[in-house]
Amino acid sequence: MTQKNIETAVEVKNITKSYPGVTANDSVDFKVLKGEIHALVGENGAGKSTLVKILYGIEQPDSGEIFINDKSVEINKVDKAIELGIGMVHQEFHLVPSFTAAENIGLGQEPRNSRGFIDWDKLNSEVSNIAKKYGLDVDPKLRMIDASVGIQQRTEILKTLYRNANILILDEPTAVLTPQETDELFEVIRSLVDEGKTVIFITHKLREVMEISDRVTVMRDGKVQGVSDTKNTSPEELAKLMVGREVFMQVEKEKAKPTEKVLEVKNLWVHDARGLLAVKNFSLDVHKGEIVGIAGVDGNGQTELVEALSGLRPTSKGEVIFDGKNIESFSPRKRRRAGLAHVPEDRANTGLNLKLDIWENLVGTSYFRSPLSKGGIISMKNVVDHSNNLREKFDIRTPGVFVRTGSLSGGNQQKVVIARELSEDPLLTIASQPTRGVDIGNIEAIHKQLIEIRDSGKAVLLVSAELDEVMSVADRVAVIYEGEIVEWVNPKDVDQQQMGLYMAGIKD
Amino acid sequence: MEKFSFKDVLILFAGTIITIGIAWVLLTVTGFVPREIGKLFFEGAVVGQRNILNTLNIATPYILTSIATVVSFRVGMFNIGINGSMYIGGLYAAWAGYKFTSLGHIPHVSLCIAIAIITGSLWMLLPALLKVYAGVSEIISTIILNFVAVLFVSYMANGPFRADPIAPATPRILETAELKQYFPNSQFNSGFFIAVIIAFLTYFILKKTTFGYELRSGGDGLVGFYPSRYSSYLGIPSDRSAITGMLISGGLGGLAGGIEILGNARYFYQELLFNQGFDGILIAIVGKLEPIGGLIASLFWSALRNGGLFVDYKTEVSREIVVILLSILIFFVSAQKLVSSLERFKFVRKLDAFFTRKIK
Numbered sequence: 001m002t003q004k005n006i007e008t009a010v011e012v013k014n015i016t017k018s019y020p021g022v023t024a025n026d027s028v029d030f031k032v033l034k035g036e037i038h039a040l041v042g043e044n045g046a047g048k049s050t051l052v053k054i055l056y057g058i059e060q061p062d063s064g065e066i067f068i069n070d071k072s073v074e075i076n077k078v079d080k081a082i083e084l085g086i087g088m089v090h091q092e093f094h095l096v097p098s099f100t101a102a103e104n105i106g107l108g109q110e111p112r113n114s115r116g117f118i119d120w121d122k123l124n125s126e127v128s129n130i131a132k133k134y135g136l137d138v139d140p141k142l143r144m145i146d147a148s149v150g151i152q153q154r155t156e157i158l159k160t161l162y163r164n165a166n167i168l169i170l171d172e173p174t175a176v177l178t179p180q181e182t183d184e185l186f187e188v189i190r191s192l193v194d195e196g197k198t199v200i201f202i203t204h205k206l207r208e209v210m211e212i213s214d215r216v217t218v219m220r221d222g223k224v225q226g227v228s229d230t231k232n233t234s235p236e237e238l239a240k241l242m243v244g245r246e247v248f249m250q251v252e253k254e255k256a257k258p259t260e261k262v263l264e265v266k267n268l269w270v271h272d273a274r275g276l277l278a279v280k281n282f283s284l285d286v287h288k289g290e291i292v293g294i295a296g297v298d299g300n301g302q303t304e305l306v307e308a309l310s311g312l313r314p315t316s317k318g319e320v321i322f323d324g325k326n327i328e329s330f331s332p333r334k335r336r337r338a339g340l341a342h343v344p345e346d347r348a349n350t351g352l353n354l355k356l357d358i359w360e361n362l363v364g365t366s367y368f369r370s371p372l373s374k375g376g377i378i379s380m381k382n383v384v385d386h387s388n389n390l391r392e393k394f395d396i397r398t399p400g401v402f403v404r405t406g407s408l409s410g411g412n413q414q415k416v417v418i419a420r421e422l423s424e425d426p427l428l429t430i431a432s433q434p435t436r437g438v439d440i441g442n443i444e445a446i447h448k449q450l451i452e453i454r455d456s457g458k459a460v461l462l463v464s465a466e467l468d469e470v471m472s473v474a475d476r477v478a479v480i481y482e483g484e485i486v487e488w489v490n491p492k493d494v495d496q497q498q499m500g501l502y503m504a505g506i507k508d
Numbered sequence: 509m510e511k512f513s514f515k516d517v518l519i520l521f522a523g524t525i526i527t528i529g530i531a532w533v534l535l536t537v538t539g540f541v542p543r544e545i546g547k548l549f550f551e552g553a554v555v556g557q558r559n560i561l562n563t564l565n566i567a568t569p570y571i572l573t574s575i576a577t578v579v580s581f582r583v584g585m586f587n588i589g590i591n592g593s594m595y596i597g598g599l600y601a602a603w604a605g606y607k608f609t610s611l612g613h614i615p616h617v618s619l620c621i622a623i624a625i626i627t628g629s630l631w632m633l634l635p636a637l638l639k640v641y642a643g644v645s646e647i648i649s650t651i652i653l654n655f656v657a658v659l660f661v662s663y664m665a666n667g668p669f670r671a672d673p674i675a676p677a678t679p680r681i682l683e684t685a686e687l688k689q690y691f692p693n694s695q696f697n698s699g700f701f702i703a704v705i706i707a708f709l710t711y712f713i714l715k716k717t718t719f720g721y722e723l724r725s726g727g728d729g730l731v732g733f734y735p736s737r738y739s740s741y742l743g744i745p746s747d748r749s750a751i752t753g754m755l756i757s758g759g760l761g762g763l764a765g766g767i768e769i770l771g772n773a774r775y776f777y778q779e780l781l782f783n784q785g786f787d788g789i790l791i792a793i794v795g796k797l798e799p800i801g802g803l804i805a806s807l808f809w810s811a812l813r814n815g816g817l818f819v820d821y822k823t824e825v826s827r828e829i830v831v832i833l834l835s836i837l838i839f840f841v842s843a844q845k846l847v848s849s850l851e852r853f854k855f856v857r858k859l860d861a862f863f864t865r866k867i868k
């Protein structure tokens with residue numbers, strides 16, 4: 001960033017936006033300088049997504065002003081934002097799965113040839129050129145169904161660049177990325193800034209803020225808490241500003257006291273959706289009173305393993321013994337009844353039905369039980385009481401439980417899943433990416449709850465792409481690579497570097 | 509579910525005004541006095557015992573078919589075949605109405621209604637099974653079945669069930685099978701009460717019972733089709749929900765047809781024309797896929813229709829104009845993009861927030 005003439009790319013003044021029952025943005029002032037990487041952080045429901053949606057023309061503020069490149073503008077629709085050179089990559093991707101990367105990128109703006117038809121060759125080569133320029137490695141002809149999450153995200157970024165975006169907004173881009181993919185994304189972001197672009201970057205990971213951003217704005221309860229140069233602040237200070245209290249990023253726990261075996265997986269083989277072998281000859285035991293972790297780069301069979309254990313995916317060979325019973329033939333509901341809870345990695349389509357109200361998602365595993373319902377009739381009073389208890393206990397920020405779940409902020413949606421699954425007092429909780437999209441204060445709380453479950457004599461199987469999470473919460477960790485366990489480790493005895501090797505499938 | 513908001517009311521209001529404006533122009537251009545036509549229209553819709561009764565009577569099948577749509581859409585199935593179920597239910601209600609000769613009134617009418625529901629429901633079994641076990645889109649299979657239904661009932665009325673040697677029609681149903689008409693000047697009959705009860709019952713079942721929760725868990729909106737992973741993840745057999753939802757939807761369609769026969773037509777004839785099954789889809793969407801919304805929208809729709817019929821009957825204005833106007837109105841009401849674009853206006857956002865708070 002050149003020091004001599006600092007210009008502002010984005011400035012919002014006094015923006016207020018309310019939804020029924022919440023003020024998502026409360027007199028927000030926010031300024032982003034040209035050519036900087038500006039991190040936007042804050043608790044779940046603080047109003048970060050709302051603020052950037054306003055900048056991108058998806059939401060309209062109740063009051064306030066927006067300046068782009070020092071000119072006062074009204075962004076009343078997305079087209080206007082694009083015209084102003086703003087591009088946004090949402091937390092959930094908006095890609096057509098059956099289209100190729102180039103088709104998605106060009107959608108609606110395809111180059112035409114002289115006869116008015118779409119000029120595919122031109123589109124493909126234009127896409128390749130932009131991709132090359134910014135180091136975004138994407139094959140224009142790759143279909144999105146076959147693309148990894150990282151590639152899909154790069155396609156989304158290319159989509160904005162193809163529309164000549166100068167100001168890029170990335171809403172929690174790293175939540176779904178592996179550490180390697182995150183590093184690659186950061187490379188891309190740096191090359192974008194080198195080309196004179198401006199980047200607004202939302203994240204819950206303070207490590208990333210420190211690593212990539214020039215300045216950082218902290219939000220809480222719809223208000224801006226502070227802005228500072230990244231180099232003048234620390235993760236501890238940011239955490240305190242975000243949450244309003246000290247956050248202990250180190251998990252405290254006693255030594256585990258494992259007792260009898262509750263889950264026994266013997267030589268399990270599972271195929272993935274495309275029919276390829278995803279889990280190979282996998283064996284593992286989980287005991288009551290312990291947290292077993294599964295670490296590994298995403299896409300090494302974790303998804304299929306968890307789905308097989310929870311009954312969502314058939315197994316090909318092998319045995320799953322739960323609480324002394326072979327549960328092979330058990331439906332997901334029967335497994336739940338037997339005491340197995342499951343926090344799925346995909347909250348939007350599996351863990352929740354976003355069209356239902358919050359209470360309806362909260363009682364998904366218990367609605368059929370007294371006192372929530374009697375004789376098939378739901379007791380609204382009991383259901384609402386139950387939901388409100390969970391809402392309080394798990395700090396779900398919402399004006400009420402009769403709100404559509406889809407209108408919750410991302411992290412609060414995750415808390416709905418966690419609340420429902422952990423409140424069942426299950427024998428074994430399979431938690432897959434349980435803190436994805438959750439803010440640091442709540443990560444701390446969820447980790448504490450997992451440890452409480454363990455200390456009460458129950459078992460947890462924790463699957464996470466966050467190495468820090470598995471290593472600090474789990475008592476023993478299996479490193480998985482291409483569907484097989486590479487090594488069992490004791491989190492205390494192994495360093496990051498060694499873990500990196502195991503996760504790459506390299507055994508000593 | 510999307511919830512009702514002030515924006516919807518505003519759009520309905522604005523849509524009505526614009527529609528009236530268009531009507532004004534159309535009528536003036538075709539040489540009528542709009543004000544008088546408007547008066548007649550209003551009279552036909554809701555003024556006087558007879559017109560009110562007729563409006564309610566017309567509403568009966570719409571209420572049922574819109575609720576049939578609500579049920580299927582909310583389990584995540586796009587049932588376009590309700591009209592087919594109507595024909596089938598109507599045909600077999602007529603058959604049961606003349607076939608069983610030694611029953612009392614209540615048993616006979618109940619039997620006819622049950623048969624209408626069951627046959628209408630079974631008509632939807634095939635598309636439901638095809639969807640669940642073979643992945644055939646229910647949109648396509650139910651559209652096809654609509655044609656099949658028309659041909660089938662026309663064959664039955666002309667062949668096996670034919671009584672009248674001159675016209676292709678079934679015998680008249682027995683008096684014991686009739687739904688009671690209470691007034692000499694209108695065909696209004698007890699079927700209307702059945703429809704209203706069904707509306708409230710559906711609301712209760714969908715919203716307040718575990719059965720309804722299970723039905724909705726995989727769907728509950730216009731988009732987001734079966735199969736949703738949420739229900740299977742919870743262990744709710746989503747296949748069963750999809751099939752059950754389709755059967756209920758078809759059963760309600762059959763009931764609509766049955767009531768048309770038992771309450772109004774009283775026999776089934778080859779040229780009998782049902783289209784309420786299609787209109788029911790529109791009405792359900794206008795009613796935001798809520799059973800009570802469907803009930804209210806059906807009443808509104810029927811009032812407009814009956815007003816139109818009255819104008820048609822009293823003047824030279826062609827009925828098509830009314831259909832055009834109705835379509836324009838529906839167009840406005842269902843234009844979601846228009847609704848959300850109202851967000852742009854500050855007063856709309858303010859009022860929206862205000863009313864939503866009020867309702868809570």
Ligand SMILES: Nc1ncnc2c1ncn2[C@@H]1O[C@H](COP(=O)(O)OP(=O)(O)OP(=O)(O)O)[C@@H](O)[C@H]1O
Nearest residue numbers: 019024044045046047048049050407408409410411
């Ligand atoms: N469409 C909506 N309808 C009603 N309330 C909404 C809507 N969108 C957001 N909200 C509310 O506004 C508040 C701010 O939400 P926002 O999504 O901006 O949070 P966030 O800072 O992005 O949180 P997270 O880190 O969890 O993604 C929340 O309380 C949320 O429930």
Ligand SMILES: [Mg+2]
Nearest residue numbers: 048049409410
């Ligand atoms: Mg967000």
